Structures are given as C-alpha cells and as structure tokens.
Amino acid sequence: MTPPRRALELRLLPVLRLHLALDPSQENSTPLVVAEIVVAERMTVSFARWLYDYVGEPWHWTDRNVFDDDRWEATILAPGYRHITCVVGGVPVGYCEYELQESSVEITYFGLGTDVHGHGLGGWFLTEALHHGFSFEG
Numbered sequence: 289m290t291p292p293r294r295a296l297e298l299r300l301l302p303v304l305r306l307h308l309a310l311d312p313s314q315e316n317s318t319p320l321v322v323a324e325i326v327v328a329e330r331m332t333v334s335f336a337r338w339l340y341d342y343v344g345e346p347w348h349w350t351d352r353n354v355f356d357d358d359r360w361e362a363t364i365l366a367p368g369y370r371h372i373t374c375v376v377g378g379v380p381v382g383y384c385e386y387e388l389q390e391s392s393v394e395i396t397y398f399g400l401g402t403d404v405h406g407h408g409l410g411g412w413f414l415t416e417a418l419h420h421g422f423s424f425e426g
Contacts, residue, residue: 321376321407325416328371331364333357339373339383343399370424374400374413382409384417386424393421 340352368388373380382400386393400409
C-alpha cells in the first residue's frame with residue numbers, strides 16, 4: 289500500500305532589506321593606536337588565507353577551510369572582489385572583503401585579530417571600511 293501524498297506547503301517569508309547611508313556628523317571614532325588602511329590591488333592566495341584564519345579562527349569561521357588554492361584564487365580574482373587591510377606598525381591586524389554586485393557592495397568578511405581588540409580600532413576600521421565600500425565602482 290502506497291502512503292497518501294501530502295500537499296506541498298508553501299510559505300512566504302518576509303525579506304528585510306536595509307540601505308546604509310553614512311552620516312558624517314556621527315563619526316567620532318579614533319583608534320588608540322596609529323593605523324592605516326591598505327587597499328589590495330592584487331591579493332595573493334596565501335595572504336588571503338592567512339588573514340581569514342588570523343581573524344576568523346577565534347570566531348570559528350570554517351566555511352572557507354575547505355577551499356583549495358584554486359578555489360581561493362577564483363574567489364580573490366573574481367571581477368567584483370575588493371579587499372582592504374587594516375595595518376598597525378606595518379603589521380596586518382584585520383581586513384574587510386567586499387563583493388561588488390551591479391549597483392551595490394556587500395561586505396562579505398570583516399574583522400580584527402583578537403590581539404588588537406580593546407585598542408579602539410573596531411569602530412574606526414568599520415567606518416573606514418564603509419567609506420571604502422561606498423567608493424568602489426563596479
């Protein structure tokens with residue numbers, strides 16, 4: 289005897305879309321250390337992998353752990369890929385990765401290494417990352 293077929297249940301789920309605009313009057317974040325932003329003109333697989341591990345390992349980022357070199361290269365060489373690195377004293381301490389899509393920019397990864405937490409970099413770096421995101425052209 290074949291079990292009776294059940295009707296397929298379809299549900300509509302709400303979608304929330306946010307639009308971000310910067311308000312310069314709200315920017316008051318100043319890091320406690322001297323930091324700079326470096327825009328990567330050509331990222332390397334080894335550096336991208338190192339940053340991902342350095343920033344993401346304490347937070348259990350695992351989705352890219354399965355990437356081989358070819359997959360990493362395809363990711364960082366994609367036409368919409370952009371990347372900035374936060375540098376303190378010549379040492380990379382965090383990064384922001386973007387994906388440009390038609391008329392928008394998505395931050396796909398953002399973070400700082402845990403060894404620089406507590407130095408006032410987070411708010412400053414996020415503000416800088418947003419400014420860079422708004423400046424990228426597809």
